Amino acid sequence: DTEVTQTPKHLVMGMTNKKSLKCEQHMGHRAMYWYKQKAKKPPELMFVYSYEKLSINESVPSRFSPECPNSSLLNLHLHALQPEDSALYLCASSRGQGGWETQYFGPGTRLLVL
């Protein structure tokens, strides 16, 4: 089973709203990732968690706040977003952060900020 699930599938929010994106995997993976993908562009890495600790933050604005409550769950808290933050947000996981580990992606949450 190589399934990564993400909820919700779609989200529309105003610039003053607070919302959260959720990601879950039950493969025993210890590395989890958030990517942002704009239309017709490749995925861009936002955050990496390794063993529930934030290991990489790719200079993401503070209006995006990641959280890893346990080894199976990864959240992305959103607050005061801008319309240009509208994108597909992808979660991925891998067995570990090092080595030749494959990242498996979830279906994504399509976010629209009005």
Next chain:
Amino acid sequence: DQQVKQNSPSLSVQEGRISILNCDYTNSMFDYFLWYKKYPAEGPTFLISISSIKDKNEDGRFTVFLNKSAKHLSLHIVPSQPGDSAVYFCAARDNNAGNMLTFGGGTRLMVKP
């Protein structure tokens, strides 16, 4: 500066023929390469990978070739099927930089029946 490039934004192939998708990279530290396939409104699906110690990896209809001296890899799909129509992303990783993937811009493959 794009470290991973897929110079063909789209490719159209007849069903049953071979599809060849190309990818070039500039960072000589990349040591692991992956191909992902993406349908609209879905996340990327892992297809096949190759480490820098190999020059070929095959899995069913999919074969990836790596030419390290040319910093070039290609994905061959044979025979191509209409269900293969999707966007294909090449991704590369530098083992010394953790598992951070650098993606190419993608190639949209259309397989015509």
